[in-house]
Amino acid sequence: MSYTEKELKEELNNKSYEFGFVTDIESEKAPIGLNEDIIKLISSKKNEPQWMLAYRLEAFRVWQKMSEPNWAHVKYTKPDFQNISYYAAPKKKKELKSLDEVDPELLRTMEKLGISIEEQKKLSGVAVDFVMDSVSVATSFKEKLSELGIIFCSFSEAVNNHPDLVKKYMGTVVPHTDNYYSALNSAVFSDGSFCYIPKGVRCPMELSTYFRINESGTGQFERTLLIADESSYVSYLEGCTAPQRDENQLHAAVVELIALDKAEIKYSTVQNWYPGDAKGKGGVYNFVTKRGICGYRSKISWTQVETGSAVTWKYPSCILKGDHSIGEFYSVAVTNNFQQADTGTKMIHIGKNTKSTIISKGISAGKSQNSYRGLVKIGKGAKNSRNFSQCDSLLMTDQCGAHTFPYIECENPTATVEHEATTSKIGEDQLFYCMQRGISEEKAISLIVNGYAKEVLNKLPMEFAVEAQKLLEISLEGSVG
Amino acid sequence: MIIKDLNHNSLLKENSKLDLEALNLGSFPKRKEERWKYTPLRFLKKINFHNQFNFKIEHLNSLGIPKIEGLVIVLENGKFNSSLSNIIDLMDIELLFLNDGDIVNNSQEPSHKDYFTNLNFSFLTEKVVLKIKPNVNINEPINFVNIISDDNCISNTQFNIDIYENSKLHIRQYFLGSSNSKDGFINHRNQVSLKSQSSLTVDKFQDLNQNFNFCNEFIDQEQESKFIMNTFSASGIILRNDVFNNVNGKNCHSELNGVFAPIEKQHFDNHTTINHFVADCKSFENYKGVIKESGVGVFNGKVIVHQDAQKIEAFQKNNNILLDDESKIYSKPELEIYADDVRCSHGSTTGRFDEEALFYLRSRGISVKKSLELMTLGFINEVIEKSNDSAYKEFVLKRLLKD
Numbered sequence: 001m002s003y004t005e006k007e008l009k010e011e012l013n014n015k016s017y018e019f020g021f022v023t024d025i026e027s028e029k030a031p032i033g034l035n036e037d038i039i040k041l042i043s044s045k046k047n048e049p050q051w052m053l054a055y056r057l058e059a060f061r062v063w064q065k066m067s068e069p070n071w072a073h074v075k076y077t078k079p080d081f082q083n084i085s086y087y088a089a090p091k092k093k094k095e096l097k098s099l100d101e102v103d104p105e106l107l108r109t110m111e112k113l114g115i116s117i118e119e120q121k122k123l124s125g126v127a128v129d130f131v132m133d134s135v136s137v138a139t140s141f142k143e144k145l146s147e148l149g150i151i152f153c154s155f156s157e158a159v160n161n162h163p164d165l166v167k168k169y170m171g172t173v174v175p176h177t178d179n180y181y182s183a184l185n186s187a188v189f190s191d192g193s194f195c196y197i198p199k200g201v202r203c204p205m206e207l208s209t210y211f212r213i214n215e216s217g218t219g220q221f222e223r224t225l226l227i228a229d230e231s232s233y234v235s236y237l238e239g240c241t242a243p244q245r246d247e248n249q250l251h252a253a254v255v256e257l258i259a260l261d262k263a264e265i266k267y268s269t270v271q272n273w274y275p276g277d278a279k280g281k282g283g284v285y286n287f288v289t290k291r292g293i294c295g296y297r298s299k300i301s302w303t304q305v306e307t308g309s310a311v312t313w314k315y316p317s318c319i320l321k322g323d324h325s326i327g328e329f330y331s332v333a334v335t336n337n338f339q340q341a342d343t344g345t346k347m348i349h350i351g352k353n354t355k356s357t358i359i360s361k362g363i364s365a366g367k368s369q370n371s372y373r374g375l376v377k378i379g380k381g382a383k384n385s386r387n388f389s390q391c392d393s394l395l396m397t398d399q400c401g402a403h404t405f406p407y408i409e410c411e412n413p414t415a416t417v418e419h420e421a422t423t424s425k426i427g428e429d430q431l432f433y434c435m436q437r438g439i440s441e442e443k444a445i446s447l448i449v450n451g452y453a454k455e456v457l458n459k460l461p462m463e464f465a466v467e468a469q470k471l472l473e474i475s476l477e478g479s480v481g
Numbered sequence: 482m483i484i485k486d487l488n489h490n491s492l493l494k495e496n497s498k499l500d501l502e503a504l505n506l507g508s509f510p511k512r513k514e515e516r517w518k519y520t521p522l523r524f525l526k527k528i529n530f531h532n533q534f535n536f537k538i539e540h541l542n543s544l545g546i547p548k549i550e551g552l553v554i555v556l557e558n559g560k561f562n563s564s565l566s567n568i569i570d571l572m573d574i575e576l577l578f579l580n581d582g583d584i585v586n587n588s589q590e591p592s593h594k595d596y597f598t599n600l601n602f603s604f605l606t607e608k609v610v611l612k613i614k615p616n617v618n619i620n621e622p623i624n625f626v627n628i629i630s631d632d633n634c635i636s637n638t639q640f641n642i643d644i645y646e647n648s649k650l651h652i653r654q655y656f657l658g659s660s661n662s663k664d665g666f667i668n669h670r671n672q673v674s675l676k677s678q679s680s681l682t683v684d685k686f687q688d689l690n691q692n693f694n695f696c697n698e699f700i701d702q703e704q705e706s707k708f709i710m711n712t713f714s715a716s717g718i719i720l721r722n723d724v725f726n727n728v729n730g731k732n733c734h735s736e737l738n739g740v741f742a743p744i745e746k747q748h749f750d751n752h753t754t755i756n757h758f759v760a761d762c763k764s765f766e767n768y769k770g771v772i773k774e775s776g777v778g779v780f781n782g783k784v785i786v787h788q789d790a791q792k793i794e795a796f797q798k799n800n801n802i803l804l805d806d807e808s809k810i811y812s813k814p815e816l817e818i819y820a821d822d823v824r825c826s827h828g829s830t831t832g833r834f835d836e837e838a839l840f841y842l843r844s845r846g847i848s849v850k851k852s853l854e855l856m857t858l859g860f861i862n863e864v865i866e867k868s869n870d871s872a873y874k875e876f877v878l879k880r881l882l883k884d
Contacts, residue, residue: 071515380806393816395818396821398789398821399788400819401819402816402818403816403817404814404815404827405813406812406813406814406815406829407813408810408811408812408829409809409810409811409812410803410809410810410812411808411809412803412806413806414833415803416830416831417829417830417832418828418829418830419812419814419829419830420826421814421826421827421828422824422825422826423824423825423826424823424824425821425822
């Protein structure tokens with residue numbers, strides 16, 4: 001990346017939170033609070049069929065009996081679930097067919113985010129399913145995709161247009177009984193993305209969704225369902241930005257990936273929710289359940305760059321059910337100021353000859369706490385399965401914390417499981433080496449950090465790699481200890 | 482405080498059966514609790530314990546341990562057995578027992594309270610206090626033997642070791658269950674205090690047969706002290722070791738090593754917590770698991786580096802070998818670090834023996850059994866070697882390999 005020291009300096013000075021603006025669009029909000037009536041309201045607003053409502057209500061009943069988990073290594077004030085509005089949608093005037101019909105205000109927001117739809121359409125070959133406050137308002141490249149039989153639409157559309165697929169797969173990977181936040185999501189999810197890749201199709205472009213919390217005081221409950229049918233391939237990008245807000249906002253998403261036999265899914269995330277200010281005030285609570293299931297000889301690869309959110313609680317997992325299936329997890333998690341992250345993965349080996357790789361790089365700065373929590377479970381029948389985990393932590397100041405909590409459960413003697421972790425700060429000799437060659441301290445650190453995270457950043461698709469690298473540098477602004 | 486609550490003891494005399502879950506000692510640990518996630522306490526709950534203290538063992542030789550010389554302290558079924566012990570008068574050593582007056586009242590409130598600590602304090606059957614005066618180097622190891630020889634007997638014992646400045650000691654602990662007893666339970670607690678520049682090595686050997694053994698170890702280290710503990714777990718229905726090592730002074734050395742070899746559905750649990758409160762210390766952990774015949778092994782190591790404890794070097798290692806389809810291992814090496822200038826790492830591996838190495842040995846006419854034994858030996862030798870007494874080493878190896 002060719003951008004100079006001076007530019008970085010300027011950027012660091014001006015940078016509190018780039019994407020902290022609020023779009024002034026009339027929006028329709030559900031009353032504050034959560035009860036069965038609200039769920040019925042959400043469901044009716046979205047013209048959902050009866051089975052969907054039944055599913056929501058069932059999840060709600062389960063949720064009511066659950067208590068919020070507190071095993072994670074994070075401290076925060078528990079959100080008041082009765083003080084959140086569970087539905088906000090930009091007012092829909094009519095069905096939109098072309099961009100001209102889209103609210104110009106909204107178009108400007110997209111431009112500020114750097115994802116101008118026109119440009120995207122013409123140049124990059126990325127289909128953007130733009131989600132703003134829970135309802136998709138613009139979907140591009142749909143026609144091109146539909147020629148190949150690929151379905152890429154908002155979740156509510158899918159519920160109405162492809163109920164058989166949704167019914168068949170929804171809740172099979174993350175059941176509504178799974179955990180507190182997934183139950184909540186199942187009850188009140190507003191919208192999300194749905195994607196289906198038919199048999200033998202290799203998706204020609206990277207599918208991408210921009211999530212964005214916009215309306216103040218609105219919890220966002222996204223739901224993503226991605227199905228890759230036999231021998232298909234898809235690469236999916238998820239990126240997040242959120243406007244600057246003082247009160248804590250809750251984000252409890254559920255992502256389900258289904259890779260059928262010989263299919264491959266690559267799921268990449270750049271998460272840059274509002275992390276709160278330098279004093280630890282505000283910020284987004286990010287409690288996400290992400291999980292994929294692998295069929296015979298299939299592969300799921302999670303790549304994530306986590307720089308935002310006040311509290312992160314996220315474990316993208318793979319259930320390696322089919323024989324010879326492969327699970328991968330590459331993660332860079334950066335925490336600064338008062339951010340807290342408890343993130344990692346679960347690799348559950350069920351099938352024979354399954355393989356998994358975990359590379360997790362944590363960087364903590366300021367007064368933040370960064371934890372890796374991962375499970376590798378080798379089931380009784382997972383013969384000859386193989387796991388390699390590496391979790392490194394980098395500490396930037398003497399007030400932050402880096403923690404590693406790996407769980408290794410092995411029930412098969414033919415499996416080979418390796419785990420290693422290191423925790424250290426940036427080597428003074430490395431720093432000295434760079435500075436001796438005339439590189440400023442700030443730049444040297446960003447060089448070293450980028451090198452440290454390279455293994456993971458390399459796994460990102462081009463579109464994200466550049467952004468992620470820049471994000472890393474910016475997130476660590478002024479954190480040199 | 483629990484200790485003063487003598488009602489439990491009187492209650493016990495009237496009604497000698499103990500139902501662990503019915504005792505009012507705080508909540509009985511559940512599988513949902515992180516620390517007790519893997520321990521199958523249901524086996525323990527089923528048993529109705531008593532603590533009538535009979536001495537059954539006539540001679541230490543009958544337990545199959547090598548000849549022990551020097552100072553020997555023997556507890557049997559939770560009481561000091563003077564006929565088996567060999568109390569020689571050593572200068573510079575102070576030795577006290579529960580009956581010697583006020584030592585119960587002197588004991589500190591436990592820093593870590595859980596059900597089994599409470600049980601231990603409330604139903605304390607014997608306590609041994611060993612004090613080493615300053616500037617003494619005791620070369621001969623001191624032996625502490627804790628035997629269970631009666632069915633369903635519960636033994637709540639404590640061993641306090643205080644080592645004063647610049648002294649050095651080596652202790653061998655044997656936790657044994659006689660082969661004809663079953664469902665006995667030794668709930669033991671070691672409390673170690675190491676003053677500055679002192680040094681202690683503990684070799685702990687557990688061979689409980691059909692009995693249970695839980696050990697809580699609390700170690701407090703002052704500056705420049707050295708603590709080494711080698712735990713060898715050979716048999717027992719459930720063995721559980723909880724080590725809490727608090728390093729409170731600079732330039733300390735802490736080392737925890739272990740070999741656990743469960744067979745036949747036995748469950749061996751190893752939990753360690755090393756707390757680095759101050760800077761410039763080193764800690765090492767090395768645990769080896771050899772698991773076969775439906776055995777279950779657990780390693781849960783935790784290193785906590787507190788804020789301002791800079792320049793800590795901590796290393797955790799856990800290697801496990803699974804020898805058959807039904808055996809299981811749960812490994813959880815944890816690092817919790819709040820200081821930046823540290824070098825902390827851990828490694829954990831699980832697998833089986835190299836087929837090629839096995840083939841190499843067999844092609845030279847060595848039987849499968851013998852080959853596996855040789856390879857196990859090679860695997861655990863790294864830890865066994867920490868002991869420099871060849872007779873002791875040989876005995877431990879023999880029991881761990883179960884031949």
